Amino acid sequence: MSNRGTIRLVGVRIVDGTGAEPVKDGEIVATDGRLTYVGPRRDRPGGPAPVRTVDGGGRTVLPGFFDTHVHATIAIEDGPRSVIADSGSYAAYKTAQRLRATLDAGITTIRDLGGLDHGTQRALAEGLIEGPRARIAVSVLSPTGGHADMTLPNGLLMPVVSGPSLHLVDTDDDVITTVRKLLRSGADVIKVCTTGGVSSPTDQPDDLGVTEHQIRLIRAELDRHSRPRQIAAHAQGTAGILAAIRGGVDSVEHGYEIDQEGIDLMLEKGTWLVPTLSAALRVPDPALVPAYLYEKKVRWSAKARENIAKAIAAGVKIALGTDVGVCPHGRNLLELSHLVELGMTPADAIAAGTANAAELLGLADEAGTLEPGKAADLVVVSGDPLRDISVLADPDSIELVVQEGKVVKDLLPAEEPGLARSA
Ligand SMILES: [Zn+2]
Known part of the structure; x- marks a missing residue:
């Protein structure tokens, strides 16, 4: 795995794929392509300083x-x-x-x-x-x-x-x-x-x-x-x-x-x-x-x-x-x-x-849920797919895609109020 640094996603509703109740104000941290933290948003993030923080603005994050x-x-x-x-x-x-x-x-x-x-x-x-x-x-x-x-x-x-x-x-x-x-x-x-x-x-x-x-x-x-x-x-x-x-x-x-x-x-x-x-x-x-x-x-x-x-x-x-x-x-x-x-x-x-x-596919140890240790594959979607599943059908509402810790699609609006990003 190449060094992909640390990415931190905050301000998201987490649907982690395990069937657990969604985490309302969640935080996800991935380092070098692996998830290191998935849970409620923390006041002070632990671990290495994030190279990038993305604010999801209340959107929903799911496993890739x-x-x-x-x-x-x-x-x-x-x-x-x-x-x-x-x-x-x-x-x-x-x-x-x-x-x-x-x-x-x-x-x-x-x-x-x-x-x-x-x-x-x-x-x-x-x-x-x-x-x-x-x-x-x-x-x-x-x-x-x-x-x-x-x-x-x-x-x-x-x-x-x-x-x-x-x-x-x-x-x-x-x-x-x-x-x-x-x-x-x-x-x-x-x-x-x-x-x-x-x-x-x-x-x-x-x-x-x-x-x-x-x-x-x-x-x-x-x-x-x-x-x-x-x-x-x-x-x-x-x-x-x-x-x-x-x-x-x-x-x-x-x-x-x-x-x-x-x-x-x-x-x-x-x-x-x-x-x-x-x-x-x-x-x-x-x-x-x-x-x-x-x-x-x-x-x-x-x-x-x-x-x-x-x-x-x-x-x-x-x-x-x-x-x-x-x-x-x-x-x-x-x-x-x-x-x-x-x-x-x-x-x-x-x-x-x-x-x-x-x-x-025999990949349950590697992907499919948002849990520490697994590959940082995730998607961020506007809306709540647990209420309206059809929001996931439209590729334009899939606003962020992260694959093994690398942002491969980013349509999140840069200027949205309350949405802070640091490079
Ligand atoms: Zn076929």
């Missing part, structure tokens, strides 16, 4: 948020022509721009479930580009003709994504070899499709994909390595959701048609649900997407609304994930409003995007 399901390299509504026309370098700059917009939206950690590679992850970690810290799947696995297969009936490839971010696996040997190659490529998580999907041209969301048996093979493969890695399953129809849970995935992505059996199994096994409501509930402009996609979207939106609400009510563990790339980038925290719309309290929705998401 997680989006556990993104596709930073994709913007499906830019249309196929943009993918055909992109050279690799241009696509990389566009990805960097999206990652920056994600950070501006209050997201300090992402899990990219297909597309982002080790090079971009490294560029982020080294500060060559600004964006969230990233966990990556690199690629998506499905059988031929399944969700990762963008081949049209005439044999031509539909240009939805560029680069080697899709892998077709049919036999058990295909699965094992592909997983080994992905680990070699730096994957932190293996993304499988146990069902078809909405955006793929020749399958349906209730078709079956990678099998329960193959998920067990992947788990055995991951267990050969000392570093823990996860399995995330794209699963939309009921049968594929059950296959994913029984096979032992860490998270079910989407889960739109989850039934009572699936809910009970998830509760029993502690499986996470990442409901990606930003993608599910948003019906795109029919002029911007292929007809098959529009038709599937309308049908599966309604299913998602009904079944995800049941899973939330039953107490299934939920982590925030949006599927941006399939829906627009840079408004990730609109997902919180959708979670509340389907029955969560604002506090529970915030936990889904902070402490819970950190637990899913």
Whole structure:
């Protein structure tokens, strides 16, 4: 960790992500990227002299948020022509721009479930580009003709994504070899499709994909390595959701048609649900997407609304994930409003995007709550998200973003009465 000095934030309402009552007139101190004090405002700050004091003017500070399901390299509504026309370098700059917009939206950690590679992850970690810290799947696995297969009936490839971010696996040997190659490529998580999907041209969301048996093979493969890695399953129809849970995935992505059996199994096994409501509930402009996609979207939106609400009510563990790339980038925290719309309290929705998401990603010791010792990742928002969760949806109301102690976005007004700042 580079020396980032000390930053002190005062005059803030602290929602620390642990579920504790908010601290009304709070103070947060971070030194060299780590939180050293989180609590009521003190008359005299302890520790080293702050290099910078920021007065939040009564705003709310929360942990930096997680989006556990993104596709930073994709913007499906830019249309196929943009993918055909992109050279690799241009696509990389566009990805960097999206990652920056994600950070501006209050997201300090992402899990990219297909597309982002080790090079971009490294560029982020080294500060060559600004964006969230990233966990990556690199690629998506499905059988031929399944969700990762963008081949049209005439044999031509539909240009939805560029680069080697899709892998077709049919036999058990295909699965094992592909997983080994992905680990070699730096994957932190293996993304499988146990069902078809909405955006793929020749399958349906209730078709079956990678099998329960193959998920067990992947788990055995991951267990050969000392570093823990996860399995995330794209699963939309009921049968594929059950296959994913029984096979032992860490998270079910989407889960739109989850039934009572699936809910009970998830509760029993502690499986996470990442409901990606930003993608599910948003019906795109029919002029911007292929007809098959529009038709599937309308049908599966309604299913998602009904079944995800049941899973939330039953107490299934939920982590925030949006599927941006399939829906627009840079408004990730609109997902919180959708979670509340389907029955969560604002506090529970915030936990889904902070402490819970950190637990899913194995980063609970590092981030997800505002506690001394953890990374100083935080966002300051005008308004009180515990009363009105929608304030977090608008990136313009995310006025300050701090990542590992470094101010990466600052829209706080310089001249506000009672707001004192020292450089
Ligand atoms: Zn996705």
